Amino acid sequence: MESSIEKDVVVLGSGAAGLTAALAAARVGADVGLYEKSDLLGGSSAISGGVPWIPLNHLQDEAGITDSREDALAYLASLSLGRMDPTLAEAFVDNGRATIQWLEEVTDLRFTLIPDYPDYHPENPGGKPHGGRSLDPGLFSYAGLGPWQDAVARSRRSAHLRITDTTLGGGTGFLDEAEMQRRMDADLRGCGNALVGPLIKALLDAGVEPVRGAEATDLLLDDDRVSGVRLRVDGSDTVVRARRGVVLATGGFEWNTRLVSDFLRGPMTAPTSVPTNTGDGLLMAMRAGAGLANMGQAWWVPAVKIPGDEAFGRPRSHLVNRERTLPGSILVNRAGRRFTNEAANYNALGGAFHQMDPVSFGYANVPAWLVFDGRHAERYGSFGTPAGEPIAPWITRSDSVRGLATMVGIDPDGLEETVARWNGFVDVGQDGDFHRGDSAYDRWSGDGTHRFTKASTLGRLDRAPFHAVPIEPGTLGTSGGPRTDPRGRVLDTRLDPIPGLYAAGNVAAAPTAMAYGGAGGTLGPILVFGRLAGSAAAAGD
Ligand SMILES: Cc1cc2nc3c(=O)[nH]c(=O)nc-3n(C[C@H](O)[C@H](O)[C@H](O)COP(=O)(O)OP(=O)(O)OC[C@H]3O[C@@H](n4cnc5c(N)ncnc54)[C@H](O)[C@@H]3O)c2cc1C
Known part of the structure; x- marks a missing residue:
């Protein structure tokens, strides 16, 4: 038996893209349904370093670091081999600072700069040899999440460390015993868990309870408009109608061996992400008529x-x-x-x-x-x-x-x-x-x-x-998928928006295409476009 419910905005996937999109929609009053295929929330974002790369971020001001729109765009262009859509790069650079400030305003997220962490190609035009664009989320206490404390995917090795504590982020990789004990007692977590935890808390506070074990299997189409989604939950089909829009945030296709061999530009035998990222959103978008971009690429x-x-x-x-x-x-x-x-x-x-x-x-x-x-x-x-x-x-x-x-x-x-x-x-x-x-x-x-x-x-x-x-x-995840515009609307093969369909994160063609600017080069754009897509979906435009 098929049951049916109705929401303003339906978000599929609970990684950084889905959580940010859901929060942006909920904050403007939309009734949001957030559905996650796995039994655990957070996707690859939860097991990641949690670092976003954001040019012109507000923390640079206090640190006396100079940055400019021109430098950031020139730098990204130098890494894209001509494949980046400049309007998407501009949307990223122009919305990065405001997105981080918004996250600090509406969630418990507090970022710090990772001192001196160079951009990944610091000698390229606009590159930063002394860093300033890579941000570390502050420790977040999962003890405050109550029944949701164990609902998030976690990586055993870095659970209580911030990236700044690790050798990758300039630390030693070790904490003294007292500090480690303090973090364990309060279940203070760093890295990816510190990024997604505050987003989940803010969503719960806004009345949005993520549904786990809910696998989206198809989009519903009324004429050309995406009007909802079909889900598989506990072995039964459920239909969720979306009054305003559906946001795809189902991650990449790196665990789908057929899609990997059909699309990626070369061999890839070791995905490091969560295994539920099997390209479901990509396939749904293709069936709805989406145009695709960046399909040979991944974050290698x-x-x-x-x-x-x-x-x-x-x-x-x-x-x-x-x-x-x-x-x-x-x-x-x-x-x-x-x-x-x-x-x-x-x-x-x-x-x-x-x-x-x-x-x-x-x-x-x-x-x-x-x-x-x-x-x-x-x-x-x-x-x-x-x-x-x-x-x-x-x-x-x-x-x-x-x-x-x-x-x-x-x-x-x-x-x-x-x-x-x-x-x-x-x-x-x-x-x-x-x-x-x-x-x-x-x-x-x-x-x-x-x-x-x-x-x-x-x-x-x-x-x-x-x-x-x-x-x-x-x-870390593939980076090709449905092409989107600067508001996160999915475009069809004629480059017209598909009404009611939005996408953000690794399910979509990366806004920076091949460019991986520095530590956080995937999560930076994902937070920005997650917010843009969620806002656009809530507005229904
Ligand atoms: C170990 C590691 C470290 C990393 N460190 C960094 C870093 O520090 N900085 C950085 O920028 N990037 C980093 N990355 C990359 C980054 O984690 C990813 O690019 C990012 O998390 C992708 O976010 P997302 O929201 O698009 O997808 P995800 O976070 O993977 O979330 C997608 C979610 O969608 C769910 N889903 C899939 N199919 C369906 C379906 N049919 N229905 C419902 N839900 C579905 C999945 O189960 C998953 O939970 C790292 C990656 C790894 C693996």
């Missing part, structure tokens, strides 16, 4: 799967950010050759995995391995093993570079030559092949004791034992 990351480690019932893929940027490590392909600046930002590095070899007609850099030496392992600890402890047994090791290559299937002559060449570069302080360490960004993420110098990432690879870890092309 190099990733590792640790045997036996699972998240949400699937093998967990971890981002590899730290180990590859530390001194004494290189990334190589099966020929034993380096193929990238290992300290480059993760999204740009993804391009190197998609390089075709025209002779073999295959991907030259898949598979790939991170090779690191005994000093790296001992000094830094790797892949979950703390510094000074024996490295985990699943990691292949050998007393010689040649032996290591043979064990994992890398060309031994190639690897020996490459390691010798790398050590030569380190000795003269210049990576002659890929310029590792030249950018301010490269000098941020490696060994924090040498931050801002090349020594943070350049280091000889010469002390046994030598280690190899397979690295896979992964993603």
Whole structure:
């Protein structure tokens, strides 16, 4: 039996896009229904670093950082290879500051700047070598969420840390015991949980109770207008009619292997997001006649799967950010050759995995391995093993570079030559092949004791034992989907708005297209366009 209810605005998906859209609509008085397919709220946003990248944000004023609309737009354009719709980039830059201020006004969110965190391409026109655009949400106490305290997806590793506490955000990765205890007692959470928690609280305060385990399966169409949605809840079909609009915020299609192989520009075997992101919103939008954009793209990351480690019932893929940027490590392909600046930002590095070899007609850099030496392992600890402890047994090791290559299937002559060449570069302080360490960004993420110098990432690879870890092309989420206008309205193939249909977040074509400006490069636009789409849907225009 099919039951039917009616709302002003229906929002599908409870990540940052859906929560922000729902809040924007609810704040102007709309009766909002928020539906989430998973049993947990928050999507990938909840397990993320929680960092939004917002040019011209108000915190820059207090910190004395100068920024400008022209710089921000020039910078984004420099990263888009001509594919970005300038009207969307302008809408992002023009609404970023106001969105963050609005979030601080209507929720418990309080942001701080991540000190000195460089943009991802700081030497490009308009880039910021000393940061100022990446924001860290303050700790949020889940104890105050009452019955919703355990309703949010969480990542075990970073639950109580802010990004500023982690090595990625310039911290040590450790808290003293008293501080950790304080945070545990009050269930104070950082990163993605600190971003979505206050949004959920604000929604509950506004009378919007998210419905979990509610999978949208189809849009309802009256003539050309989207008038509601069909949901599967507890094995039954429910229809929710939307008087004003439906907002798609169902995340990317990275867990849908067919869509991944049909659309992405190269191999992607390691999604790091929540597994419920299977492209449902994309398929619904296609059936409603949406035009698509950016479909080959995703927010790329190099990733590792640790045997036996699972998240949400699937093998967990971890981002590899730290180990590859530390001194004494290189990334190589099966020929034993380096193929990238290992300290480059993760999204740009993804391009190197998609390089075709025209002779073999295959991907030259898949598979790939991170090779690191005994000093790296001992000094830094790797892949979950703390510094000074024996490295985990699943990691292949050998007393010689040649032996290591043979064990994992890398060309031994190639690897020996490459390691010798790398050590030569380190000795003269210049990576002659890929310029590792030249950018301010490269000098941020490696060994924090040498931050801002090349020594943070350049280091000889010469002390046994030598280690190899397979690295896979992964993603934080795909970034192609229905094309939208600057108000978040979904456009059809003639670029006319589809009445009643809105989209924000990774379900939609990213407003910045390929451009990933800096830490927070996905969540920044997502918060801005989530709000715009929710406001437009509530207005029904
Ligand atoms: C480990 C990690 C760290 C990251 N760190 C950062 C960071 O610090 N800064 C940054 O900018 N980006 C970061 N990202 C990327 C960022 O998290 C995503 O780009 C962002 O969260 C996407 O938000 P969204 O709202 O579009 O989708 P999501 O947050 O993934 O939410 C989509 C939701 O829709 C639900 N859904 C799917 N299908 C349906 C359906 N049919 N019906 C109803 N609901 C449905 C899903 O279950 C999910 O809950 C990170 C990602 C990961 C995985």
